[in-house]
Amino acid sequence: MNIEDLRDYCLQKPAVTEGFPFGEETLVFKVADKLFLLIGLDEANRFNVKCDPELAVELRDRHPEVQPGWHMNKKMWNTVYMDGNLTVKQLHEMIDHSYEQVVKGLTKKARLEHGL
Secondary structure (H helix, E strand, C coil): CCHHHHHHHHHCCCCEEEECCCCCCEEEEEECCEEEEEEECCCCCEEEEECCHHHHHHHHHHCCCEEECCCCCCCCEEEEECCCCCCHHHHHHHHHHHHHHHHHHCCHHHHHHCCC
8 A cells, every 4th residue: 555545545434634734744634623544745654543542552462564653642543554564454444443433532413514
């Protein structure tokens, strides 16, 4: 998976927007205005995703490509390297999980406002 594929995959999800709130070198994807994935354009071989804390540790133990979130809350965020042995399906599952974690945390009102 490359950054273009990642971008296409994220943008096909409902209520997703992209932007550069942290500067022009970090592309951020949000669902209903809440961050669920970010990727540095200067090092586009990895991205950060939100994760259930128990699953986050399990993924790190199983896959060397999954590390504690760089510059993020390491309990709930993982940095995932795309240039290792993870399949596209596994990468998609991690992106999906992050998206779902954020949607699950939205208020009922926010979910309704964004059609989720």
